Amino acid sequence: MVVLDAKIPYGPIAEKWDNHKFSVKLVNPANKRRFDVIVVGTGLAGASAAASLAELGYNVKAFTFHDSPRRAHSIAAQGGINAAKNYRNDGDSVYRLFYDTVKGGDYRSREANVYRLAQVSLNIIDQCAAQGVPFAREYGGLLANRSFGGAQVSRTFYARGQTGQQLLLGAYQALAAQVKAGKVTLYNRSDMLDVVVKDGEACGIITRDMLTGEVHAHSAHAVVLATGGYGNVYYLSTNAMACNVTAAWRAHRKGALFANPCYTQIHPTCIPVSDEFQSKLTLMSESLRNDGRIWVPRQFDDARSAAEIPESERYYYLEEKYPSFGNLVPRDVASRNAKTVVDEGRGVGPLKNGVYLDFAASIARDGVDAVRERYGNLFDMYERITGEDPYKLPMRIYPATHYTMGGLWVDYNLMTTVPGLYCLGEANFSDHGANRLGASALMQGLADGYFVLPYTIGDHLAPKLGDATVPTTDPVFSEALREVDQRTRSWTQVKGTHSVEHYHRELGKIVWEYCGMARNETGLNKALTEIPALREEFRKNVKVLGSPDGVNQQLEKVNRVDDFMEFAELKVRDALHRAESCGGHFREESQTPEGEALRDDENFAYVAAWEWQGPDTDPVLHKEDLAFENVQLTQRSYK
Amino acid sequence: MGSTANGKTLNLKLRIWRQDGPAAVGSFLDIDADRIPVDASFLEMLDLINERLIEDGVEPITFPHDCREGICGTCGVMINGQAHGPEKATATCQLHMRKFNDGDQIVIEPWRAAAFPVLKDLMVDRRAFDRIIEAGGYISAPTGTPQDANEIPVPKEVADTAMDAAACIGCGACVAACPNSAAQLFTAAKLAHLNVLPQGQPERWKRTEAMVETMEDFFGSCTNHGECHEACPKEISLDFIAFMNRDYIKSKTKNRSLASQ
Numbered sequence: 002m003v004v005l006d007a008k009i010p011y012g013p014i015a016e017k018w019d020n021h022k023f024s025v026k027l028v029n030p031a032n033k034r035r036f037d038v039i040v041v042g043t044g045l046a047g048a049s050a051a052a053s054l055a056e057l058g059y060n061v062k063a064f065t066f067h068d069s070p071r072r073a074h075s076i077a078a079q080g081g082i083n084a085a086k087n088y089r090n091d092g093d094s095v096y097r098l099f100y101d102t103v104k105g106g107d108y109r110s111r112e113a114n115v116y117r118l119a120q121v122s123l124n125i126i127d128q129c130a131a132q133g134v135p136f137a138r139e140y141g142g143l144l145a146n147r148s149f150g151g152a153q154v155s156r157t158f159y160a161r162g163q164t165g166q167q168l169l170l171g172a173y174q175a176l177a178a179q180v181k182a183g184k185v186t187l188y189n190r191s192d193m194l195d196v197v198v199k200d201g202e203a204c205g206i207i208t209r210d211m212l213t214g215e216v217h218a219h220s221a222h223a224v225v226l227a228t229g230g231y232g233n234v235y236y237l238s239t240n241a242m243a244c245n246v247t248a249a250w251r252a253h254r255k256g257a258l259f260a261n262p263c264y265t266q267i268h269p270t271c272i273p274v275s276d277e278f279q280s281k282l283t284l285m286s287e288s289l290r291n292d293g294r295i296w297v298p299r300q301f302d303d304a305r306s307a308a309e310i311p312e313s314e315r316y317y318y319l320e321e322k323y324p325s326f327g328n329l330v331p332r333d334v335a336s337r338n339a340k341t342v343v344d345e346g347r348g349v350g351p352l353k354n355g356v357y358l359d360f361a362a363s364i365a366r367d368g369v370d371a372v373r374e375r376y377g378n379l380f381d382m383y384e385r386i387t388g389e390d391p392y393k394l395p396m397r398i399y400p401a402t403h404y405t406m407g408g409l410w411v412d413y414n415l416m417t418t419v420p421g422l423y424c425l426g427e428a429n430f431s432d433h434g435a436n437r438l439g440a441s442a443l444m445q446g447l448a449d450g451y452f453v454l455p456y457t458i459g460d461h462l463a464p465k466l467g468d469a470t471v472p473t474t475d476p477v478f479s480e481a482l483r484e485v486d487q488r489t490r491s492w493t494q495v496k497g498t499h500s501v502e503h504y505h506r507e508l509g510k511i512v513w514e515y516c517g518m519a520r521n522e523t524g525l526n527k528a529l530t531e532i533p534a535l536r537e538e539f540r541k542n543v544k545v546l547g548s549p550d551g552v553n554q555q556l557e558k559v560n561r562v563d564d565f566m567e568f569a570e571l572k573v574r575d576a577l578h579r580a581e582s583c584g585g586h587f588r589e590e591s592q593t594p595e596g597e598a599l600r601d602d603e604n605f606a607y608v609a610a611w612e613w614q615g616p617d618t619d620p621v622l623h624k625e626d627l628a629f630e631n632v633q634l635t636q637r638s639y640k
Numbered sequence: 641m642g643s644t645a646n647g648k649t650l651n652l653k654l655r656i657w658r659q660d661g662p663a664a665v666g667s668f669l670d671i672d673a674d675r676i677p678v679d680a681s682f683l684e685m686l687d688l689i690n691e692r693l694i695e696d697g698v699e700p701i702t703f704p705h706d707c708r709e710g711i712c713g714t715c716g717v718m719i720n721g722q723a724h725g726p727e728k729a730t731a732t733c734q735l736h737m738r739k740f741n742d743g744d745q746i747v748i749e750p751w752r753a754a755a756f757p758v759l760k761d762l763m764v765d766r767r768a769f770d771r772i773i774e775a776g777g778y779i780s781a782p783t784g785t786p787q788d789a790n791e792i793p794v795p796k797e798v799a800d801t802a803m804d805a806a807a808c809i810g811c812g813a814c815v816a817a818c819p820n821s822a823a824q825l826f827t828a829a830k831l832a833h834l835n836v837l838p839q840g841q842p843e844r845w846k847r848t849e850a851m852v853e854t855m856e857d858f859f860g861s862c863t864n865h866g867e868c869h870e871a872c873p874k875e876i877s878l879d880f881i882a883f884m885n886r887d888y889i890k891s892k893t894k895n896r897s898l899a900s901q
Contacts, residue, residue, distance in 0.1 A: 053783040068704070069770050071810055072712045088790065124784070131786035133779045133839045135803040142793030161803060166711055170806065174778035181774040189767070212759060241707040276677055280684050281708045382710075385727075385734050388679070451783045500694045502687070547699040551661060552760040554702055555694075 003258065003612055005625045008412040009113045014631050015095075018117045021413065022456055026463035033058030036462050037221040037470055039206055041193045041248055043070030043176065045169055045443060046426025047227030049450025052175035055184035057455055062219060063176065063185050064208060066192045066243065066557075071173045074229060074241040075446060078165025079286045081149055081157035082129075082443040084122040089146055093154040095119045101152060102441060103632045105331065106406070106434020107584035107600060109261070111608070112631055113413060114431045121452040122444050126158055128451055132171040136160050150287055150332070150439025157440045162286060162378050168443055172450070191217075192557060194485045196224060196252045196422060197477055203255075203422035204471040205478065207485045211557060214550040216486045218473040222465055223421045223458060226252060227450065230405035230427040232265065234565045234572060235517070236509020238402035239271060239284040245561035246568045249409050249428050257417035258610035258623060260430035261407035262568070263576035266437055266585045267518050268403035269335035272386055273355035282401035283386055285358075285379055287439055290328045290335070292367075292375065293358040293396065295319050297347040307349070307357060307395050318342055326639040333436050333585050333598070334639060336400035340518045341596075343399070355397035364392065400518060404442060406433040406585065407575075410610040410625070414457035415449060418610075421461055425449035430608065435584025490549045492559045497542035501559045504539040508562070511535065512569050516576050521589040525577040532573065536566040571611055571620060578622065581605040593636075602634050648678045650737060653745040654689065656701055662757045662765075668747075669701075678738040682725065683708060683715060685737055686748075702761040710734040710873060713809035716816070717762050718749040723813035723871035731811060731873040751816035755823070755858040766812050768858040769826060775854035776847035777830040779839050798836055806833040807874040814868035814876075820860035825868040827855045828884035829876045835887055845894035848887045 010021035028036065036059050040051040043065040051063040067073065085098040098119040103110055130136060130144070136158050137145040149157035160167040179185040188208065195207040197218070205220040228248035232238040253259045270285045298305070299316040318338055320327045328335075339356050348354050364372050369392060373380070380391045387397070409417050409424040411431055417424050426446040433441065471477065515528035539562070547553045582591040582598035583605070591599045608625040652673040659666030676685050683705050690700035706714040710731040717732055719725030725735045740746065748762065756764040794802075808829035815823050831851055834840035840847070862881065869878050893901060 049783075056782045067706070067714065068766055069810065072706055072714050074707060074712070076713075077707045077709050077711050086789075126789045127786040128781065128783060130789035130792060131779070131781035131839055133802070133834050133837050135799050135806050135833065135837070136789075138794055138796045138799040140796050142795050142799075143790050160806075163711065163807065166809075167803075167806060174773060175781075175783075177770065177774040178778045178780060180770075187770075189770075241712060243706050275679050278677065278680055278684050278688055280681075280687055283709055382734070385730060385736065386681075388736070388738050455783065500691055502691065544694060546694060546697065552702055552763065555700060 003418055003623055005258070005410070005418070005610060005623050006412060007111060007625060008414060009111070010413065014112060014116045017113050018120055025457060025460040028459045028463050028466070030058060032466055034060060035466065036060065037062065038223050038225060038458070039064070039219055039221040040225045040227060041206065042073065042227035042229065042428070043067070043173070044073035044075035044227060044229060044426060045172055045446030046450040047073070047225070048169065048172035048176045049447050050225055050227060050425055050454050051185055052172060052179050053451050053455045054458070055179035055182070061179070061185045062188065062221065064188045064191045064193055064206070066190065066211060068189055070176055070187065070189070071170060073169060074244055075169045075443070076166045077241065078443055079162045079284070080288065081147065081159035081164045081440040082125065082168060082447075083149070083156050083438070083440045084126045084158060084444065085119055085156060086123060086126060088144060089155040091154045093156050095123070097154065098122060098156065100632055102432070102438060103434065104637065105436055105438040107436050107598070107637065108434065108602070108606065108629060108632070108634050109583050109608070109627065110432055110434030111627060112629060117453065118432050118445060118448050121448045124452055125444060125447045129168055129171050129447070132175060134160060134167045134171045152438070165443055168447065172447070193228070193248050194251065194489070194560060195481050196255045196419070197481045198255050198419060199471050199475065199477045202420045205473070207481045209485065209489060212552055214548070214553070216482050216489070218478040218482050220470040220473050220478070222462055222468070222470055223423065225423040225425060225454065226409070226428055227425040228428045230408065231262070231568060232402045232405050234508070234569050235402045235513050236506050237274065237279060237282050237513070239268060239282050240402075242281060245564065247561050247564045249424070250564040250568050252409060252417065252419065252422060252424070254613050256419045256613070257422060257424070258410040258612050259407070259571060260410035260608050260610045261435070261575065262572040262611070263516070263579055263586050264406035264435050264584065265402055266332060266404040266406060267336040267400040269332055269339060269400045270358065270398045271401035272383065273350060273397055273399035274352065275387070283382070284401070284403060285383060285396070285398065287332070289358060289376060289379060292363040292372065293328065293360050294362055295328050295356055295358055297342045297349060297356050301346040303347070307359070316342070316347065323639050330639045331436070332439070333587070336518055337587055339400055350397045355399045357395040358398045359395035360391065361395065404437055406430065406435060406437055410608065414460060415454055416457070416461065423454060423458065425454060435586055489556060489560060492543065492545040492556060493547070493549055495541065495543050495545065497544045499542055500544055501555050501562055504535065504543060505558070505562045505565070507535055508532070508565060508569060512572070516573050519587045519589055520576050522577065525573050528573045529570065529577070532566065532570045539563070539566060574620070575609055575611065579605060579609065600636070649675045650678060650740060650742045650744070652676055652740065652743070655745065655747045656762070657749045658701065658761050659758050661760060666758065676737055678736070680737045681708065681733060682719070682735040682737065683733050702763050704763045705733060708733040711809060713811040716751060716811045716813055718752065718816060720747050723751070723817040724873055729873055729875050731809070751812050753815045753821035755821060756812060756815065764812070769810055769812065769823070771858065772823065772827055772851055772854050773830060776843065776850035777834070779834055780843060781839070792838055794838060802833045802837050805829045805876065805880050808876055809874060811873065813871040813873060815859065817867040817871035818860070819865055819867065820863060822862045823855050823859040824862040824881045824884065825872060825876055825878070827851055828880040831887065832880040832883050835883070844887070845891040848884070848891040849895055852884065852888045
């Protein structure tokens with residue numbers, strides 16, 4: 002019987018983390034070397050955790066499926082990282098960052114976790130600056146800030162448009178130092194394909210060597226998953242091609258509850274799909290909305306080019322509907338409105354699937370050089386991808402899947418419902434509720450890795466002092482090894498007719514259509530019939546060529562798509578059960594008369610955590626009720 | 641497959657390197673690639689070719705790729721002898737087919753360098769880069785120890801220079817483009833990023849010696865051709881190599897014991 006105990010510490014919100022740090026068990030410095038910890042994933046959360054644990058003295062094994070830890074998709078984050086430093090003297094504080102994050106998350110996150118996140122945000126900037134992360138500076142040499150994603154204060158730190166890259170390289174370099182020191186053993190090109198559990202506790206993992214195809218067992222006192230989000234369930238997203246849900250899903254099948262899988266953030270400013278062959282979507286930084294004006298033709302099915310449409314026939318829908326926030330409304334609101342106008346038949350571009358983001362007014366006001374200075378890199382990127390010059394023609398944008406707020410359920414210690422199994426970063430559910438604010442993903446990944454897990458993991462390890470790890474010869478390992486090997490090899494025996502890519506694309510179409518920006522009961526029920534049918538066809542008819550005993554990119558992908566096929570069903574089920582709208586989850590049945598998301602706090606102020614019951618049995622829903630003692634629940638309004 | 645918004649397509653002749661493993665003998669595969677949409681990226685063109693190969697029962701081509709936004713550094717192939725192809729300051733994944741003409745022959749090869757053995761087809765092993773970083777490409781600042789970030793002022797021009805160097809994505813194009821397979825640009829980029837910053841001073845000379853000498857264990861020597869800069873998708877400046885050479889010479893004195901300096 003699963004009991005969801007969030008282990009929220011006692012005391013007022015501002016004292017909880019301090020109280021907790023004092024009450025968790027400690028491992029004596031000299032004893033830390035007697036513990037082995039596995040960290041899977043080397044993005045911001047994984048690399049920072051592996052480096053910090055190794056610095057403390059633990060023996061760390063770090064795993065990545067990339068050729069180098071530095072390739073993790075954290076590297077692609079552009080905008081910045083929030084911290085409540087109040088360097089601008091503009092009224093920011095830990096409490097304000099906490100408040101904004103809870104409100105921005107549409108009151109579906111855990112207060113205590115969010116408060117801690119805001120607290121440690123201060124340490125993150127100190128840590129990264131000391132590592133040499135080249136943050137933007139003022140002429141006086143102090144750190145620069147910008148306002149981001151509609152925040153009312155300037156609290157975002159950045160390194161040009163490559164903040165994620167620079168923060169990840171900082172964490173990667175800290176990890177490299179520990180590899181050199183012999184405290185971290187790095188396993189690259191290793192795909193984690195299962196979590197091993199003995200007597201209810203996590204004791205290791207199974208990996209596949211992506212160069213030789215061999216499967217290996219690894220044992221440890223604790224296992225940490227920092228394996229990112231599930232955005233690629235949509236096939237097209239801003240995620241990297243290899244991002245997947247496998248590690249989290251395999252853990253889920255071994256007993257870790259999966260929380261809020263229906264929460265997905267759709268980012269409003271991406272380049273629209275141009276073709277059937279499109280492999281991924283590219284995000285254009287949200288900062289473009291500071292100067293660009295979003296519009297579509299008032300007339301439906303207008304075939305004229307943008308230049309031919311006079312001002313009076315342009316529909317600046319965000320400015321009209323939300324006079325005070327205008328083009329700077331939060332991501333979920335901007336995305337939904339773009340969908341509405343495109344669905345109405347006002348879409349622009351060859352496929353009528355975008356809206357204009359027009360810089361003509363700011364070019365006329367500030368001059369082309371000022372605009373180039375601000376957005377030159379982004380304009381170049383847009384031109385490379387679309388072949389259109391955004392200095393002359395308005396950009397075309399459309400929302401795309403970007404970040405996933407749901408993930409493995411974790412308690413305040415970041416431990417899942419499987420003792421000894423931890424989950425960090427985007428892979429867990431804990432801090433963003435139903436919608437994530439801009440520049441908060443990097444903050445959370447590094448908070449978890451640098452400043453939370455290193456304190457909380459001792460609580461699990463301390464009582465195990467002197468215990469050996471479970472030997473990899475134990476039947477739990479040999480059984481898991483056999484299963485993973487068999488599953489992987491079996492794909493080459495299917496000898497079907499369609500590629501893995503084909504099935505992934507088909508799955509994406511279903512999930513996007515029925516569980517994308519707007520969801521309703523009929524559509525979700527339809528998806529619940531279509532997904533299992535597709536999964537069955539996929540398993541019978543997928544075509545994987547080549548050998549399992551060596552490099553085989555199709556084989557790597559087929560395991561991931563197989564897990565997405567199961568995960569997609571849970572995601573849809575969660576979306577169906579949550580009959581309210583909140584944040585990134587918009588149920589058409591639950592909206593205000595003006596068409597805004599309408600929460601139902603009476604019935605849905607809880608975390609939905611799902612328990613796996615086996616492949617052909619419906620999962621069981623567990624609820625963690627969310628108590629709001631510090632932030633008052635209100636209907637968000639951006640009018 | 642191959643439907644396209646503006647309908648324009650290309651017919652191309654591809655010569656693609658195929659090699660089963662590090663020890664196997666490789667050879668070129670010639671493919672008539674018809675109906676390639678001009679709006680496809682270079683890697684989407686390879687996706688299309690792979691879909692067609694799979695349809696024909698031929699094992700698809702292995703090629704490295706991930707973010708497809710030009711930032712992760714995973715992708716990279718030689719395109720008609722040029723690392724990342726003909727468009728300047730552009731990684732392979734950001735190159736689009738509209739840069740080619742109907743009827744073009746395109747030769748696609750993996751990075752060629754002794755330190756980057758071919759793993760399969762177009763995928764190479766770049767782990768030597770990680771060894772260089774491990775040798776000293778970091779500032780030792782264990783988690784939790786630092787002072788407030790604004791207690792270390794960094795002049796704007798220093799921060800900007802550090803960022804110019806730190807923009808390196810570690811793709812390896814510099815090595816592939818170099819006639820000597822030297823890794824000076826990659827190494828200098830990381831070294832300069834850290835060595836110009838005040839935070840990087842305490843370990844500056846140890847870092848320099850260790851990184852340069854580790855680099856030399858794996859890679860060829862620099863003879864100032866400048867091909868690395870031409871191929872670099874982030875246009876990392878050659879000035880950083882000069883900076884590294886100067887710091888390396890200084891390090892030989894600075895790393896003596898203090899009394900003997």
